[in-house]
Amino acid sequence: MNSYQELGLQKIVNASGRMTALGVSTVNEETARAMCAASMSFVAISDLIDAAGKVIASHVGSEDACPTAGAAAGIAIATAACIAKNSVSITQQLPCSDGLANEVIIQKGHCINFGAPVTQMIRLGGGKVVEVGETNHTLAQNISDAVTEKTAALIYVKSHHCVQKGMVSLEEMIAISKKMNIPLIVDAAAEEDLKTYIARGATLVIYSGAKAIEGPTSGFIAGKKELIASCKLQYFGIGRSMKIGKEGIMGLLKALDLYEAKDMIAIRKKEMEKLQYIQQQLAGIEGLKIELVKDSAGREIYRLKVTVDPEKAKLNCSKLIEGLEAGDVSIRIRDHFSNLGIIEIDPRPLLDGDEVLIAEKFKELLS
Ligand SMILES: *Cc1c(COP(=O)(O)O)cnc(C)c1O
Numbered sequence: 001m002n003s004y005q006e007l008g009l010q011k012i013v014n015a016s017g018r019m020t021a022l023g024v025s026t027v028n029e030e031t032a033r034a035m036c037a038a039s040m041s042f043v044a045i046s047d048l049i050d051a052a053g054k055v056i057a058s059h060v061g062s063e064d065a066c067p068t069a070g071a072a073a074g075i076a077i078a079t080a081a082c083i084a085k086n087s088v089s090i091t092q093q094l095p096c097s098d099g100l101a102n103e104v105i106i107q108k109g110h111c112i113n114f115g116a117p118v119t120q121m122i123r124l125g126g127g128k129v130v131e132v133g134e135t136n137h138t139l140a141q142n143i144s145d146a147v148t149e150k151t152a153a154l155i156y157v158k159s160h161h162c163v164q165k166g167m168v169s170l171e172e173m174i175a176i177s178k179k180m181n182i183p184l185i186v187d188a189a190a191e192e193d194l195k196t197y198i199a200r201g202a203t204l205v206i207y208s209g210a211k212a213i214e215g216p217t218s219g220f221i222a223g224k225k226e227l228i229a230s231c232k233l234q235y236f237g238i239g240r241s242m243k244i245g246k247e248g249i250m251g252l253l254k255a256l257d258l259y260e261a262k263d264m265i266a267i268r269k270k271e272m273e274k275l276q277y278i279q280q281q282l283a284g285i286e287g288l289k290i291e292l293v294k295d296s297a298g299r300e301i302y303r304l305k306v307t308v309d310p311e312k313a314k315l316n317c318s319k320l321i322e323g324l325e326a327g328d329v330s331i332r333i334r335d336h337f338s339n340l341g342i343i344e345i346d347p348r349p350l351l352d353g354d355e356v357l358i359a360e361k362f363k364e365l366l367s
Pocket of ligand 1: 020071157158159187189209
């Protein structure tokens with residue numbers, strides 16, 4: 001029994017992905033131990049933030065870094081830093097930024113909702129959002145024409161949620177940032193490559209600690225040291241309402257360490273074994289077609305695609321999903337294509353033994 005079950009909650013088998021609604025990711029034992037140890041001692045927090053910033057910066061290849069409660073907090077704090085710079089008074093006055101250089105330029109196709117709107121996080125940091133271009137079409141000149149003496153920053157969102165075609169590229173955004181001497185913030189919350197954005201010329205880059213890095217609920221901003229100093233200053237302003245604790249910081253550092261040393265070949269092999277087990281177990285079930293498919297974005301990620309024939313299976317796809325989710329053990333699968341009678345099993349978030357629970361539940365519902 002896990003600790004959530006003791007509260008009377010369902011045991012979740014996550015076969016869908018890194019979802020905030022399911023707790024994003026799980027940490028391994030070493031990271032959990034680092035968090036546990038950190039939670040049992042006092043520490044001078046500003047010294048911890050400085051020391052952690054140095055460690056994070058060494059992973060990212062940036063001048064400095066600042067831990068945050070998450071990537072969403074990172075967007076608000078980075079925005080506030082670009083407006084307040086080194087002013088304590090402005091830091092204490094935000095998010096009210098009337099009369100200051102407070103405009104943050106974003107292309108319309110990047111105004112996404114990751115669970116909350118990116119633009120709201122900008123406003124939370126005192127930014128006035130300037131949306132540029134059309135949803136499916138923005139030119140570099142639309143961005144540079146929007147720059148005025150009121151501009152505080154440009155922001156570029158790297159995400160599968162964004163419109164991908166017809167957008168101003170990261171390279172073009174970097175060129176405008178450098179030419180006009182305006183900071184460029186990159187929201188790379190779920191990205192796997194920690195070094196590329198700073199190496200290519202972003203001023204600040206933001207990551208989530210719980211997504212690709214599989215750390216605790218946390219995040220960070222990395223980049224130029226003057227602006228990172230201002231990010232840290234925001235903990236005496238709006239950042240206070242989104243503070244990260246000492247446990248979160250120490251867990252993040254441990255997770256970053258382990259992330260660098262990760263044996264992806266061994267991990268992918270184990271994932272494949274789980275998928276093959278489920279595939280074998282479900283092979284005989286009437287009305288299911290089961291295929292191993294590669295990620296549609298071309299990444300080296302495989303998933304199990306299950307196509308339901310409602311006549312033969314005597315259950316349609318939405319009833320199957322309902323059944324999988326119900327009960328003491330709740331199986332959560334990818335349902336993006338459920339309207340076509342297709343569901344997918346993502347092996348990456350599965351814990352050991354989950355593959356057996358998935359196979360059992362399918363058999364229970366369909367035999
Ligand atoms: C997940 C996500 C966020 C928010 O990250 P948290 O760490 O949950 O705050 C922000 N931006 C993008 C693009 C995301 O995918």
